[in-house]
Structures are given as structure tokens and as C-alpha cells.
Amino acid sequence: MKYVTIGEAAARWNIPESTIRYYEKKGLLPFIERDEAGRRLFSERQMALFEIILCLKNTQMPIGDIKQYMDWVAQGDDTVDLRLEMMKKHKQAVQAHIDSMTESLAGIDVKIDRYTNQINQREEERK
Amino acid sequence: MKYVTIGEAAARWNIPESTIRYYEKKGLLPFIERDEAGRRLFSERQMALFEIILCLKNTQMPIGDIKQYMDWVAQGDDTVDLRLEMMKKHKQAVQAHIDSMTESLAGIDVKIDRYTNQINQREEERK
């Protein structure tokens, strides 16, 4: 199996190594192996798990919740229903958040329109 | 003109009074008037400004940037172009953020599908 160092993993996801170490310390990466010298080795499985962590992070799931999820992953198939429920709930929360931002964008668009008109009118008057 | 106390404003936006005071301290609310006793009085104009602050907050604009925007508002019409540019940039950033979250949601959907199938299959086998 192909293993990847922390430096390569960091480059692959374009994040600092320190962030990966921090996530591991927080319990987000329960399966990382080490070589004889104590260096982290990331397997393909590990990289795939990291990808879902990044999806959860990117959708603002708190570290503590992601840890809960990873604990369930580590526990095995008995926790599939818990994980399913968590992902469904999270999806809904994310969708609600996106909707709320989209609404706020409408308020911002009002300003953009007003400012644009104001500037155009000033142009007119300069003529 | 109708004025509103901090308590009424807080209730109207459903946020703690302390948050409003914090925003004022940070320079986000440059126009708040006070009564003889030093209590804040929010005019309709103030409430409208607050609404746009909430839009910017809700779309994750940092406090410092919102302050910059409000400083420009306070400076008057000379800063309309700066404000327009800022709002346009911000809109783009927000749209990019929404797109990125939407992509992450796809990764989460993959998990939802997998878990759902796993559970259905378990159901089948129980029969």
C-alpha cells in the first residue's frame, strides 16, 4: 500500500501541516499509522477519510461534532444509523445556512443597485 | 420620529443587547443617538443601517470590514464608489463560498447514500 507523509498530505489539501497535527490531537484522525521513527503515514483510506473531514469543516461543522462522527466511524458498522442521521441533520443545517446567506445577498444587491444608480446619475449630471 | 430602546432593538432582531453594545464599541454603529439619561435611541434610519450590518454579518464579513463600510457611509456620498466596489467584491466572495459549500454537500450526499444502502441491505438480510 502507498503511504503519504504529512508534508505530502498538507500539500495535497493545501493546508498547513500544523492544522493536520491539530486535527489529530483533537481526535479527528483516529487511524493514522506511524513509521519506526514516529512519523505519520497516511494511507489511501486515511486520505479518503480526511476528504470527508474537509467537507464537514468546509460546511462549518464544529470540531467536536466531527470528532463524534469519527468516533462512530472507528466503532464500526453498529453506528451506521447514527452517522446517517447526523449527516442528514447536517445537510439540512447547511442548506438552511445557504438559504439564509442567499437571502442576505438580496439585501446586498439592493445596495449594489442603489450605489450603481447613484453613480450613473452623477455621470449624467456631469454632462 | 419614532425611537426604539436597545431592548426593543434586541428583541426585534432576536440578538442579545450585549451584542449591539459590542458592535457599537467596535464602530459599527456610528449614528446612535442618546436620551438625556445616556440611553441609546435607535431611529428608523439606524434600524435600516443595522439591517444591512446583519446581512453583512450573516454572510461572514469580518467586523473590521463592516466598520470600514460604516466609516464610508458616515463620510457621505464621496465614498459611494468605494462602497459599491466593496459590496460587489463581497457578493462574489459569498457566492464563491456558497458554491464551495454546495460542492462539499455533494461529498456528504455520497455518505448519506452509502449509509442508506447499507441500512436497507441489512433490512433485506434480516428477512
Next chain:
DNA sequence: ATACGACTTAAACCATGGTTTAAGTCAACA
């Protein structure tokens, strides 16, 4: 008159999510 509720302030406190630092280990190359 007084007591209550709504307000005021400055300063201390807090959680979250990292980043930085200092000191050390190891493998490989010159």
C-alpha cells in the same frame, strides 16, 4: 420614599480554531 426594571460602563472572561515556538530525532546525501 422606595423598590423595581431597564438601562449604563469598563473590564474580565470565554470558546473556537488554529499557529508559532523551542527543542529534539532521524535519514540520507556530500
Next chain:
DNA sequence: TGTTGACTTAAACCATGGTTTAAGTCGTAT
């Protein structure tokens, strides 16, 4: 053999965005 470069750790540090506390001032209803 020694010196890079990539890694290791624990602990300190930081920014952001508030929240809480303590002590005090009003206006008003009893």
C-alpha cells in the same frame, strides 16, 4: 562524519467574536 531537511512534541501564543460581571444611574409604579 557531519550537516541538511523533514519530521516529532508540548506548550505558549494569537485572532475573532462575542458574553458575563460588577457597580452604578435613571424613571416610574406602589
